Amino acid sequence: MNELVRGLTNLRSLRAAVRELTLEQAENALEKLQTAIEEKRTNEAELIKAETERKERLVKYKELMEKEGITPEELREIFGTTTVSTRAKRAPRPAKYAFIDENGEHKTWTGQGRTPRPIQNALNKGKSLSDFEI
Structure with missing residues (x-):
């Protein structure tokens, strides 16, 4: 365009x-x-x-x-007064998976969104997602 x-x-x-x-x-x-x-x-x-x-x-x-x-x-x-209804913020999802990133730091992932690179690399090498469960 x-x-x-x-x-x-x-x-x-x-x-x-x-x-x-x-x-x-x-x-x-x-x-x-x-x-x-x-x-x-x-x-x-x-x-x-x-x-x-x-x-x-x-x-x-x-x-x-x-x-x-x-x-x-x-x-x-x-x-009457018009009030804008604010949506209640939902609680953050609990982490389901734990992994160690490239810098050696312990990180967690909820299972939503893009798969973190260290987990994706391990999955590509044949590991299972259940290996990372907390």
Whole structure:
């Protein structure tokens, strides 16, 4: 994808690519690119319009609240305070396997994630994972 963007935004790359195409192929590509650009313009215009309408509605509601004498605190009382539920952090998994690393340090592994290199090397040499169980 990065190469495509780089090719489309670099004039030298575009010229080199167009040299390899027939005139008909180049015009067909241009037409498709113009269609895609027009669709993107339309989509962005719709998003801007929707956001503008939303902001206008908010201003209208604010003015209506002020006219009726409703305060934001009263709305908070009605709707209640919204709290973001925080997920309880789970306890770390206990270690299942013990091994000695390249530096001679005693290490442990839970059995999840990537297999530590010393264990993987031993497994490749024919050892069993049960040989490392705690």
